[in-house]
Amino acid sequence: xxxxxxxxxxxxxxxxxxxxxxxxxxxxxxxxxxxxxxxxxxxxxxxxxxxxxxxxxxxxxxxxxxxxxxxxxxxxxxxxxxxxxxxxxxxxxxxxxxxxxxxxxxxxxxxxxxxxxxxxxxxxxxxxxxxxxxxxxxxxxxxxxxxxxxxxxxxxxxxxxxxxxxxxxxxxxxxxxxxxxxxxxxxxxxxxxxxxxxxxxxxxxxxxxxxxxxxxxxxxxxxxxxxxxxxxxxxxxxxxxxxxxxxxxxxxxxxxxxxxxxxxxxxxxxxxxxxxxxxxxxxxxxxxxxxxxxxxxxxxxxxxxxxxxxxxxxxxxxxxxxxxxxxxxxxxxxxxxxxxxxxxxxxxxxxxxxxxxxxxxxxxxx
Amino acid sequence: xxxxxxxxxxxxxxxxxxxxxxxxxxxxxxxxxxxxxxxxxxxxxxxxxxxxxxxxxxxxxxxxxxxxxxxxxxxxxxxxxxxxxxxxxxxxxxxxxxxxxxxxxxxxxxxxxxxxxxxxxxxxxxxxxxxxxxxxxxxxxxxxxxxxxxxxxxxxxxxxxxxxxxxxxxxxxxxxxxxxxxxxxxxxxxxxxxxxxxxxxxxxxxxxxxxxxxxxxxxxxxxxxxxxxxxxxxxxxxxxxxxxxxxxxxxxxxxxxxxxxxxxxxxxxxxxxxxxxxxxxxxxxxxxxxxxxxxxxxxxxxxxxxxxxxxxxxxxx
Numbered sequence: 143x144x145x146x147x148x149x150x151x152x153x154x155x156x157x158x159x160x161x162x163x164x165x166x167x168x169x170x171x172x173x174x175x176x177x178x179x180x181x182x183x184x185x186x187x188x189x190x191x192x193x194x195x196x197x198x199x200x201x202x203x204x205x206x207x208x209x210x211x212x213x214x215x216x217x218x219x220x221x222x223x224x225x226x227x228x229x230x231x232x233x234x235x236x237x238x239x240x241x242x243x244x245x246x247x248x249x250x251x252x253x254x255x256x257x258x259x260x261x262x263x264x265x266x267x268x269x270x271x272x273x274x275x276x277x278x279x280x281x282x283x284x285x286x287x288x289x290x291x292x293x294x295x296x297x298x299x300x301x302x303x304x305x306x307x308x309x310x311x312x313x314x315x316x317x318x319x320x321x322x323x324x325x326x327x328x329x330x331x332x333x334x335x336x337x338x339x340x341x342x343x344x345x346x347x348x349x350x351x352x353x354x355x356x357x358x359x360x361x362x363x364x365x366x367x368x369x370x371x372x373x374x375x376x377x378x379x380x381x382x383x384x385x386x387x388x389x390x391x392x393x394x395x396x397x398x399x400x401x402x403x404x405x406x407x408x409x410x411x412x413x414x415x416x417x418x419x420x421x422x423x424x425x426x427x428x429x430x431x432x433x434x435x436x437x438x439x440x441x442x443x444x445x446x447x448x449x450x451x452x453x454x455x456x457x458x459x460x461x462x463x464x465x466x467x468x469x470x471x472x473x474x475x476x477x478x479x480x481x482x483x484x485x486x487x488x489x490x491x492x493x494x495x496x497x498x499x500x501x502x503x504x505x506x507x508x
Numbered sequence: 509x510x511x512x513x514x515x516x517x518x519x520x521x522x523x524x525x526x527x528x529x530x531x532x533x534x535x536x537x538x539x540x541x542x543x544x545x546x547x548x549x550x551x552x553x554x555x556x557x558x559x560x561x562x563x564x565x566x567x568x569x570x571x572x573x574x575x576x577x578x579x580x581x582x583x584x585x586x587x588x589x590x591x592x593x594x595x596x597x598x599x600x601x602x603x604x605x606x607x608x609x610x611x612x613x614x615x616x617x618x619x620x621x622x623x624x625x626x627x628x629x630x631x632x633x634x635x636x637x638x639x640x641x642x643x644x645x646x647x648x649x650x651x652x653x654x655x656x657x658x659x660x661x662x663x664x665x666x667x668x669x670x671x672x673x674x675x676x677x678x679x680x681x682x683x684x685x686x687x688x689x690x691x692x693x694x695x696x697x698x699x700x701x702x703x704x705x706x707x708x709x710x711x712x713x714x715x716x717x718x719x720x721x722x723x724x725x726x727x728x729x730x731x732x733x734x735x736x737x738x739x740x741x742x743x744x745x746x747x748x749x750x751x752x753x754x755x756x757x758x759x760x761x762x763x764x765x766x767x768x769x770x771x772x773x774x775x776x777x778x779x780x781x782x783x784x785x786x787x788x789x790x791x792x793x794x795x796x797x798x799x800x801x802x803x804x805x806x807x808x809x810x811x812x813x814x815x816x817x818x819x820x821x822x823x824x825x
Contacts, residue, residue, distance in 0.1 A: 176611075176614075180614075180618045181618075228598045230598060230602065281798065285798065285801055285802060286801045287794075287797050287798050287801045288801070290543070290545075290598055290817070291744075291793070291794075291797055292794050292797060294545075294740065294743060295744060295790040295791075295793050295794050296790075296794070297740075298737070298740065298787070298790045299787050299790050299791060302783045302784075302786050303783060303787070305783055306782075306783030306784070310783075421606075424602060424605070424606060425606070427598075427599060427602050428602075428606065431596075431599050462625075464613060464614045464616075464617035464618060466610050466611070466613035466614040467614060468610075469606065469609070469610025469613065469614075470607065470610040470611050470614050471610075472606060472610065473549075473603060473604075473605075473606035473607025473608070473609075473610045473611070474603075474607055476599065476600075476603040477585065477589065477603060477607070480589045480593060480595035480596070480599065480600050480603065481588070481589060481595065483593065483594075483595055483596075484593045484594060
C-alpha cells in the first residue's frame with residue numbers, strides 16, 4: 143500500500159472556513175495546557191481575556207486600537223503574498239510611514255492651509271511605505287534579488303533611522319529629555335471615534351478591504367495578479383507584464399503599511415516616539431495567512447488578534463498572569479493551520495497494490 | 509595602542525560568541541535547503557530555559573543541556589511543518605519566532621521564585637566566567653583569544669570541525685547536495701527528508717546554545733528581550749558568511765566590532781550617529797545579495813544553496 147499526496151484542483155470551500163477555526167481552537171487547547179502546567183486556571187484566564195477584549199464598549203474600542211494597524215498591514219501583506227512575493231517588511235514600511243507622516247505634520251504645518259495638513263500627512267505616510275516596499279520589489283523583478291531577505295533587512299534600517307530621528311535631530315527640546323518629537327499641531331490629528339482611542343483608521347481599513355476585495359476578484363488587474371501568483375509561465379504566455387504588476391502591487395502593499403504607520407502617529411501618539419514599531423508588521427503575516435489572503439477575512443482575524451493582545455494585558459492587570467499569554471496564543475495559532483494546509487491543498491490518495499506480485503511492488507517502490 | 513586593540517578584540521569576541529553559534533547553526537539548516545526565520549524565538553527560549561535550569565539546579569552545564577533540547581524541539585516543529593507538511597518556510601519560521609518570544613516572555617514571568625512574584629528577572633544564577641589562560645593571554649592581540657569563557661573556547665573546536673564536516677566529509681557532501689538539488693540527491697540515494705530533519709534540528713540546537721551563552725555568560729541572568737534582535741542579525745550574517753561556517757566568524761566579529769567601536773566613538777565625542785553605524789550590517793547584506801544575484805556564476809561559487817526555501821516533494825512516477 144502506498145500513500146500519495148495529489149495537488150487539489152481547487153481548494154475545498156469547507157476547508158477554507160473550517161481549518162482556521164479548528165486551528166484557533168487547537169491553539170486555545172495547547173494554551174490551556176500551558177496555563178494549567180504553570181498553575182493558572184485556563185477557563186478563568188480565557189474568560190478574563192474574552193471579557194478584557196470584548197466585555198464593554200471601552201474594551202472593544204481598545205481591541206480596535208490594536209486591530210487597526212493589524213488590518214492595514216494585514217491587507218498589505220496579503221496583496222504581496224497573493225503574488226508569492228514574501229514581503230516580510232511590513233514592520234519597516236509601517237515605521238517609515240510613521241516617520242514620513244511625522245515629518246509632514248511638523249514641517250508643513252506652517253506652509254499648508256489647515257484643512258490640507260491631515261490628508262498630506264497621510265499621503266506622505268503611504269508614499270514612504272510604497273517606496274520602502276517598491277525598492278525590494280524592483281530589485282526582485284529586475285535583478286532577481288531574494289525579497290524575503292531584502293524586506294527583512296530594510297525593517298532594521300527603517301527602525302534604526304526612526305530611532306535616530308526621535309533620539310536625535312527631531313527630539314522635542316521641551317520634552318524633558320523624553321525621546322520623541324514635539325506633539326503634532328491639532329490640524330494633523332486623525333479624528334477619533336467618540337470618546338475612545340479608536341480612530342478613523344478603522345474606516346480606512348474597512349473601505350480599503352472592500353475595495354481590495356472588489357479589485358482582486360472583479361477587475362482585470364486582480365485577475366492578472368492572481369495569474370502571476372498561481373502560474374508565472376501562464377502569465378507570461380498571456381502577455382501580462384509581470385515586472386510592472388509586481389512593482390505596482392508591492393507599492394500598494396507598502397502604502398497600506400505606511401498608512402498604518404501614519405494612522406498610529408496621527409491618531410494615537412500624535413507624535414513620533416518609541417513604541418511605533420511593536421511587531422504589528424510581523425503579526426500581520428499571521429493575520430494574512432490565517433485569513434487565507436482574503437481582504438474581508440483580514441478584518442475579522444485582525445480583530446481576533448487585537449483581542450488577544452488586549453486580553454493579555456487585562457489578565458496581567460486582573461490576575462497577575464503575564465500579558466505574554468496573548469502573544470503565545472498568537473504564535474501558536476498558525477501551527478495547526480500550517481500542518482493542516484497539506485490537507486486543504488493536497489488530497490491523500492491511497493494506492494493499494496491490486497493483485498500485483500510482491501516482487502513488482504518492491505521494484506516500483508524505489 | 510596594541511593593548512587597547514587587544515582588549516577591544518577580546519570584548520568583540522565575547523559579544524560575538526552567541527552570534528557565531530547561531531550563525532553556524534543556521535548555515536547548517538540552510539545548507540539542507542530549509543530557511544528557518546525562527547532564530548529569534550529559539551534564542552530567547554534557549555536563553556530563558558537555560559538560565560532557569562541553571563538557577564534551580566546550580567549547574568550551568570545542565571542549562572546548556574536544556575538549551576540544546578529546547579532548540580532541537582522548536583526546530584523539529586519547523587522541520588515537521590516545512591518538510592513533512594510542506595508548509596511555507598517563511599510563515600512557519602516567523603510563527604516559531606512569535607511563539608518562542610511570546611513563550612519566553614511568559615516563562616520569564618512564571619518560572620521565577622515565589623518570593624520574587626514568580627519573576628526570573630533580577631535573579632542571579634551560576635554562570636560561565638572567563639578563564640584567563642596563563643602566559644598565552646599575555647601575548648599581544650592573540651592574547652584576546654585566551655581570556656574567554658568555556659563556551660567561547662568550545663568555538664575554537666566547533667568552527668574548524670563545522671567547516672571540515674561540511675566540505676571534507678561524505679555526510680557534508682550529501683548535505684550540500686540536498687540543499688543544492690534535492691531531486692538529484694534523491695536519485696543518488698540520499699534520504700532528503702532525513703537530511704533536512706537532521707540538520708534543521710542540529711541547527712536549532714546551535715542557535716539555542718547561542719541564546720544560552722547570553723543568559724549564562726555574556727549578560728548573565730534573564731531580562732525581557734535579552735537577545736536584542738540578534739536572531740535577525742544572524743539571518744544577515746549567514747549571507748555575509750556566504751554559507752561557509754569558517755567565514756561566520758568574520759561577520760560576527762565585524763558586527764561585534766561595530767558595537768565595540770561605536771562605544772569608543774561615542775566616548776570620543778565624534779559626530780557619526782550610531783544609528784548609521786548600526787545600519788551598516790543590514791545595508792551590506794542587501795549589497796551582498798544584489799552583487800550575488802547579479803553575478804550568478806559568483807553566487808554558485810559562493811555557495812548559496814540553490815534549493816533554499818523550497819519544499820521537496822517526490823513526484824509521482
